[in-house]
Amino acid sequence: MLDILVSGLLLSGTYALVAMGLNLQYGVARIMNLANGEVLVLGALAAFWLYTTAQISPILTVILVIPVAFIGNWLIYRFLLTPLVRRSKSQGALEVDSILATFGMSFIFIGIMVSIEGGFFFYKYLSEPISILGSTTSLNRLVAFLLAVLIAAALYIWLHYSRPGVAVRAVSVSTEASGLVGINVPRVSALTFALGGTITAVGGALISTFITLDASIGVVFTLKALIIVIMGGVGEIRGAIVAAIILGLVETGVATLVDPGLTLAAAYFIFVIILLFRPQGLFGRRAV
Amino acid sequence: MNPATVQELIWAGVLVALAAFWPMMSNGYWLGIGVDVMMYTALATSWMLFSGPTHYISLASAAFFGVGGFVVGSGMSDYDASFWSMLALSAVIGGVLAALIGLATLRLSGVYFVIFTLGLAEMIRNLVSWVQNNFLGSRGLYVLTEFTDAHLYWMLLLTAGCVYLLGWIISRSRLGFALRIIGGDETVARHVGINTAMAKVILFTTTGVFGAIVGAIIAPRWSYIEPNQVFSPQLSFFVVIMALLGGSGRLWGPVVGVIPFLLIWNWVDSNFPNQSILVLGVAFLVIVYFLPHGFVGRIEQLRARARGR
Amino acid sequence: MYRRSLFGLAAALAVAGTSLFAQDMIKIGAIAPKTGPLAGGAVVTQWPNVRLWVEEVNARGGLDVGGEMKMLELIEYDDKTNPGEHIKLAQRLATQDKVDFVVAPYGTGFNIATAPIYGKFGYPMIAVSAITDKMEELTTRYPNLFFTLGTTTAFVDGVKEILIEQRDAGEIGNEIAMVNVADAFGIELADRARELFGEAGFDIVYDKSYPLGTPDLSPVMKGAKESGAKAFVAWSYPPDSFGLAEQAIIEDLDVKLYYSAVATSFPAFKGAYGNKINNVLGAGGTNVDNPAIAAYRKAHMDITGKVADYWASANTYASLQILEQAIVGAATLDREVVTQYIKDNSFETVMGELSFTNNFSNTFWSVGQWQDGVFRGVKGSNVIGAVPVRAKTGWSD
Numbered sequence: 003m004l005d006i007l008v009s010g011l012l013l014s015g016t017y018a019l020v021a022m023g024l025n026l027q028y029g030v031a032r033i034m035n036l037a038n039g040e041v042l043v044l045g046a047l048a049a050f051w052l053y054t055t056a057q058i059s060p061i062l063t064v065i066l067v068i069p070v071a072f073i074g075n076w077l078i079y080r081f082l083l084t085p086l087v088r089r090s091k092s093q094g095a096l097e098v099d100s101i102l103a104t105f106g107m108s109f110i111f112i113g114i115m116v117s118i119e120g121g122f123f124f125y126k127y128l129s130e131p132i133s134i135l136g137s138t139t140s141l142n143r144l145v146a147f148l149l150a151v152l153i154a155a156a157l158y159i160w161l162h163y164s165r166p167g168v169a170v171r172a173v174s175v176s177t178e179a180s181g182l183v184g185i186n187v188p189r190v191s192a193l194t195f196a197l198g199g200t201i202t203a204v205g206g207a208l209i210s211t212f213i214t215l216d217a218s219i220g221v222v223f224t225l226k227a228l229i230i231v232i233m234g235g236v237g238e239i240r241g242a243i244v245a246a247i248i249l250g251l252v253e254t255g256v257a258t259l260v261d262p263g264l265t266l267a268a269a270y271f272i273f274v275i276i277l278l279f280r281p282q283g284l285f286g287r288r289a290v
Numbered sequence: 291m292n293p294a295t296v297q298e299l300i301w302a303g304v305l306v307a308l309a310a311f312w313p314m315m316s317n318g319y320w321l322g323i324g325v326d327v328m329m330y331t332a333l334a335t336s337w338m339l340f341s342g343p344t345h346y347i348s349l350a351s352a353a354f355f356g357v358g359g360f361v362v363g364s365g366m367s368d369y370d371a372s373f374w375s376m377l378a379l380s381a382v383i384g385g386v387l388a389a390l391i392g393l394a395t396l397r398l399s400g401v402y403f404v405i406f407t408l409g410l411a412e413m414i415r416n417l418v419s420w421v422q423n424n425f426l427g428s429r430g431l432y433v434l435t436e437f438t439d440a441h442l443y444w445m446l447l448l449t450a451g452c453v454y455l456l457g458w459i460i461s462r463s464r465l466g467f468a469l470r471i472i473g474g475d476e477t478v479a480r481h482v483g484i485n486t487a488m489a490k491v492i493l494f495t496t497t498g499v500f501g502a503i504v505g506a507i508i509a510p511r512w513s514y515i516e517p518n519q520v521f522s523p524q525l526s527f528f529v530v531i532m533a534l535l536g537g538s539g540r541l542w543g544p545v546v547g548v549i550p551f552l553l554i555w556n557w558v559d560s561n562f563p564n565q566s567i568l569v570l571g572v573a574f575l576v577i578v579y580f581l582p583h584g585f586v587g588r589i590e591q592l593r594a595r596a597r598g599r
Numbered sequence: 600m601y602r603r604s605l606f607g608l609a610a611a612l613a614v615a616g617t618s619l620f621a622q623d624m625i626k627i628g629a630i631a632p633k634t635g636p637l638a639g640g641a642v643v644t645q646w647p648n649v650r651l652w653v654e655e656v657n658a659r660g661g662l663d664v665g666g667e668m669k670m671l672e673l674i675e676y677d678d679k680t681n682p683g684e685h686i687k688l689a690q691r692l693a694t695q696d697k698v699d700f701v702v703a704p705y706g707t708g709f710n711i712a713t714a715p716i717y718g719k720f721g722y723p724m725i726a727v728s729a730i731t732d733k734m735e736e737l738t739t740r741y742p743n744l745f746f747t748l749g750t751t752t753a754f755v756d757g758v759k760e761i762l763i764e765q766r767d768a769g770e771i772g773n774e775i776a777m778v779n780v781a782d783a784f785g786i787e788l789a790d791r792a793r794e795l796f797g798e799a800g801f802d803i804v805y806d807k808s809y810p811l812g813t814p815d816l817s818p819v820m821k822g823a824k825e826s827g828a829k830a831f832v833a834w835s836y837p838p839d840s841f842g843l844a845e846q847a848i849i850e851d852l853d854v855k856l857y858y859s860a861v862a863t864s865f866p867a868f869k870g871a872y873g874n875k876i877n878n879v880l881g882a883g884g885t886n887v888d889n890p891a892i893a894a895y896r897k898a899h900m901d902i903t904g905k906v907a908d909y910w911a912s913a914n915t916y917a918s919l920q921i922l923e924q925a926i927v928g929a930a931t932l933d934r935e936v937v938t939q940y941i942k943d944n945s946f947e948t949v950m951g952e953l954s955f956t957n958n959f960s961n962t963f964w965s966v967g968q969w970q971d972g973v974f975r976g977v978k979g980s981n982v983i984g985a986v987p988v989r990a991k992t993g994w995s996d
Contacts (some may be wrong), residue, residue, distance in 0.1 A: 005821055013815045034401065036527075082575070089582060094345065097401060099578060101347075102531060106574030113568020116634050120642040122837055124867035131849040139817065140849045212845065213814050214838040216639045218680070222812050225412060225523060232405040257818035263420040263781050263808040270413035274394070277406050281397045318716070319694040322687050329683075416810050419781040423789070423808045430731060430787050432711070434740060512682045514711040516783040518636075518811055519682055559688065560695075563676045567634050 006255050008137040014250030015147030016213075018154060019205030020223050021230035021242045026198030029237025030174045031191040033083055034097050036104040038227050039220030040111035041199050045071065045206030046215045047115055050123035060127050061145070064207045068200055075199025079192045082107065087191070108220065115217035127211040142211040149208055153201060158239050170194055174237035175287075233273050235286025244284055248272060298542070299458050306451045313440035321439050325511070327552055328446035329504055333525075334533040334544030335453045336500035339460070340493045342538050343469035347404045349526040350391060353411035354384045354498045356521030358505025360418055363431030363515030373435055373510065380506040381499050387414075388498020392491035408523065415521035422517060431515035445507045453500050457541045465489060535577060537586025546585040551577075624672040625662060625932065627653065628698035630688045630713075631705040635680025636811070639837055643865060644728065644911045645705045647903040649673065652919040654902055662923060665930035674698055682712050689713045693720045699932050700922060707731055708783065714741040721934040723925070723941055725918040728911055730754055730784075732791070738958040743938055747914055747953070747960045749980060754882070755792045757965030757978035758858055759799055761880065761988050762830060766801075770855040770990045771830045776805035776823035778843075779834035788834040788860070804828050811836065820846035830856040837862035840881070841871065848875050848994045855990040856880065864909035864967055864974050876969055878991045883910020884967025884976025886984030895949040909967055909974035917948035951983065 024038045035041075045067050052058040052066075086103055090096035128142040161167040172180040173190050181187045206215075230249060234241025249269050256268040276284065312324045333351055341347055358380040365376035391410055398406055460466045468489050471479040479486050509515055536547025554573050562569040581588050631645045632638040653673045656662060661670035674696050678685035685704065692698045693716060701717060703726040704710050710729040717724050718741045725745045731737065732751040738744055765771045775796060779785035785808065796803060805826035809819055816839060823831055831854045833843050840859040847857060862868060863881020886892055887909075895916060899907040907913065921941060926932065929940040945954035953960050964979035968988060975986045 005818075009815060009817050016814060028401075085579065094400070098347070098534060099582070102534060102578045103575060105527060105531060106571045106578060109567050109571025109574065111571075112634055113565055113571060116567070116638070117565070120633060120638060120646075122639040122841075122862075122867070124841060124865070124871050126841075126845060126871045129845055129848065131851070138850055140845065209814075214841045216838075218635045218638055219812070219838075221523065225408065228405050229409050232402055232409075236401070254815065254818055257809075257815075258822065261420070261424075261807060262778075262813070262816075262819045262822070263423060263810065264416070265813060266810045267413050267416035267420060270409045270416070273409045274406065274413065277398060277402060277409075278394055281399070281402055283402070317694050318719075319687075319690045322690040326683065326687060416781075419786075419810065420808065423779070423781050423786045430707070430733070430783055432733060434736075508683070511686065512708070512712050513715065514682075514708040514783075516708055518782050519708065522681075524681070556687075559676065559684075560691070563674075564633070566677050567679060 004135055005137045006251070006258050008134050008139060010251035010254035011247070012139060012143045012147045012250070013254055014247040015150035016143070016205075016209050017226065017230055017246035017249055018150045018243055019146065019208060020202070021227040021234075021246055022150075022154065022157065022239065023198040023200070023202030023205065024224075024227040025231045025234070025237065025239065025242045026170075026194050026201070028231060030170055030194040031079065031083075031198070032087075032093060032096055032177070033079070033100045033195060034104065035195075035198075036101060036224055037108035037111055037220075038104075038202055039222065039224030040108045040115070041071070041075070041202045041220075042206035042209075042223050043115060043215055043217060043220045044111065045203030046123055046210035047119060047206075047217075048203075049207035049210045050125055050215075051119065053125055053127060060207055060211050064149075064204050067203050067207050071200040071203035072196045076192055076196035078107070078199070079195040083195070084188065084192075087188070108224075112217055112220065119217065122214050122216045123210055124214060125210075129212065140212060146208040146211070150205070153204070154239065154243055157201075161239060166190075166193075229270065229273050233276055233283055235283030238283075238285040241283055241285030299455075302451075302454050302458070302542070306447065306454075309447055310444065313443050318439065321443060323552065323556060325439055325443050325446060327549055328443055328450055329508060330529065330532055330548045330552065331545050332446055332450040332453055332504045333501060333529045334536070334548055335450060335457065335541065336497050337529050338533050338536075338538065338541060338544050339453065339457045340490075340497045341533070342541065342543075343466070343473045344490060344493070345473055345538075346399075346490075347530060348407045348494070348497065349404055349523070349530065350388075350407040350411050350497075351501055351529040352521055352523055352526040353407075353414045354388065354501025355505035355508075355525055356411075356415065356418070356517070357384050357387060358502035358507075359509045359512070359515050359520035360431070360505075360517060361502070362506045362509040363433050363520075364422070364426060366433050366435075367431040367515075368426060373433075373437075377503065377506045380502040384502025384505075385495050385499040388495045388501075389491055391498070392494035393487075395494075396487050396490065408526065411521065411523060411526060415517060415523075418521065419517045433509045433513055433515060435510040437510045439511070442507055442511055446504065449500060449503055449507065453496075454541060456496060460493075461541065465492065469493070531574075535581070535584050537584025537588075540586050543584065543586040546589070550585065623667065623669050625664070625669050625700070625926070626672050626674060626696065626698040627700050627702065628674050628676075628692035628696060629702040630676045630678050630685055630692065631702075631709075632680040633677035635678075637680045637706055640728075640861065641705045643905070643908050644915055645702075646675075647899060647905050647907070648912055648915040648919065649675070649702055651899055651902050652916060652923070655898065656923060663927050664932060678704075678709070682708060685709050686712055686716065689716045693717065693722070700926070700934070700937075702922075703727060703729070703918065710744070711737065714744045718743045721938065723922070723934065723938040725921055725941070727914045727918050732787075734959055735957070742958070745941065745955055745958045745960065747918055747963065748911065749963045749965060751787055751791050752795070753963075753980060754965055755788060755795050758792070758832060758880070759795050760978055761858075761966060762796065762801060762832075762856065763799055764988065765830070765856050765990065768990075772828075773800060773802050774804045774826070774828040775801050775830045775832060776826045776828040776854075777803050777832045777834075778805070778819055778823065779808050780811055780836050780839055781808045782811045782836065784836070785834040785860075792832070792834070809839070811839075813839065813842075816842045816846050817849070819843070820850050820852065824850050824852055829854050831858065832856075833859040835859045835861065837865070841868065844868070844872055844876055844879065848872065851994055855992075857991050858966070863969075866906040866908065869969060869972060869974075874972070874996045875994050877971065878968060878989045880966055880968045880977070880988070881910075881974070882966065883908070883974070884964030884979060884982075884985075885909045885913055885974065886976055886982065887973055889951075889984060891949045891951075910964065913949050914963060917950040917953060920948040921946045921953060951981075 234245035536543035
């Protein structure tokens, strides 16, 4: 039982890292970013490459990744996505456009990554056993979990207790109303998109220490992130965290008590059930 | 979406008749492309049948396609059933599955529906794998038939034609009228007494039936059925993308989206074999930026301009 | 000016001369994943060997086809691990590019999907990464299809034999913990294993599958540990082979026999875990002391910059050697003649002497073991150099 709790929570940390970035990008900037998984894998590729060629610790890579990911994602929003935002007359149209455009971007990212490293990112870091409350687990997962908690906490505090954070939350509620009260919506959207991409890339670097990724696996993580974001309710950080916890615990619980073959089926089943009874997600607002 | 005209139906009939001659005119390669065109046209048109009027984007195509392929694969490989009986069975299962999904998703809207269908497709994929592993224990699903590409082409052409015909009939019926109102404003539709729930479920069921049929027909082509391949989420995305590239609002939109997309894909594969996926992504972006309302939108624009002169 | 035009004329003649030669090239088609779920495996096992072979042959001046030296021209495509895509590209190779010969695809499903197409055009397919129990039926239907890596039964038999040996030696009991990836590959193998292990008197006390792409395999490993079995068998793919090994190390799994299937033989496996995975068993095997293999591995490293894996890499290269020798031996590019030549003759390859009976070559390694940093073959069919299996002794460095 304790095993399930510990492993499940650590898995939630992984899922939270995967989903927080997309939550910001979709909840605030209104971009349904299907290339989210590829950004994750880019972060992982950076960690893998720097570790295997220059023995640079992935923790250090995380710090290096932050500015690069921020600028990169900001540029993507500014030059590739802003034209779509400008020309879309409704949120529905923007969603459709962003799905199509980010789908194309995901292919471009895969192509770039494959030319750098076509195979699996085989490496392990901090793969030491560590015992938590009597349950064994590996150090790298614990580190990823702690960093996920840190990022989530920092994000939550920033969103609720700082001026720019309030602006971001305002935009996530309504872009029109925010514009009316003088918030520079395009700028906030761009910065939030960049922030979301940065968190995702950092997450990728961290999880690569214990999950073997390759250039084409991004889509699996995009799907997971989408499920978590929608299940938690769009635009709500608390929602994404709770959804990640639920999924982590359910998957681990099912794997231990029922059958590991049903983990993903059970996860999606929970997702489906939650949406059936609460169509706007756990913490989401009812559509206006 | 306006009611389809008789003129459109005649055009469609002519095109289908002409298309039937393709296998006689083309060699193996272009016939193969033709099979792909027919497959995606059938899938995208049946998707459009539901999404066009309701504006709901479904990512469940892979689930239905997979069901079709898996039923044929498992039936023929493990139980020595005939292809035709399994085709019929998969259509039934696809329809039932879609009806259940349709009933379940009535309260969802917008992106919640999109991701819900995606989650559902993934759940089905994992369930089928697990069932196969624990209960069917099959030694690989081999679908070895005597069908040639030409046979499959005609079967898919017939399927696509039926989808279109069904869409045409619906659009001119009371159901179609109801759907147009739902698409315009669902609250209004409900207030004027339209049973929006039933309408959506019926439509979604057709998507399921045809999706499964297409999956069943393609199974002989692949010869070896693996659940993870046949339930691939990528297929759902491609169907949606081809339909949206065609442009919503017209039932023939998907055809106009499928053919150029597959031709571009083919061109990229031939000329950039080592970087095909990257160039495909770029081509994608180019299309999205320069064809905001899909090909249909561009065609309508040109028509309007021509009329204006 | 005179000199320039003379030079230009000479250059033009030289170009014309080489283009005359260029017309006489042998077109070889190769389609395999470069992106998609199977790309990680193909990039290690398939593509480097294709490149190695083409470069080596061309460095020698090409192949002698009935007295004429012809160079190889490689036409490659990325199938994105998509059967529909692969089929389309195969048709392209056959009808548009009109290649002379093809390299068999990577993966059982893709070989079966393309067999009808290539069969129609008479291309011999010397399949490597295709493991199936339906070889007879398939080769009857597709007489152009050859298999070189063994059947599903043979694959499982290798592990079964080791289990029996270790049980007889008192290292393990009757209990086995078995897991498999929920993909056609893993499901087929697990299904066959249940039969064969059961017949041999074993009791599979932990028998679970996990979905492809499971991020956390610790529940699986904890379950296996709790079962108390001293033997652990995993029919796994690269990411999970790595994940399971990591978990086994973390949990300090107390087993005397540990087997995981694909990618255990990848050099990166040792790279990631060092000495901890000493005495781990995996699919494949090779005899590194064999001079032909050693030379092949060195050439592989020199030309492609990558280390060959310790399983199908050598077989893939051998299959290309067979194709080469068949073309030269038949002295023609006529595919029917070459296909018949493959059926009728034996070939000298890095895997030793290979020949086909009923389109099936019986020379392959099925199980190997990491012994002091080298992955050595321990079980196989018609192979020399198998070393005795050692029991696993803990997971420390």
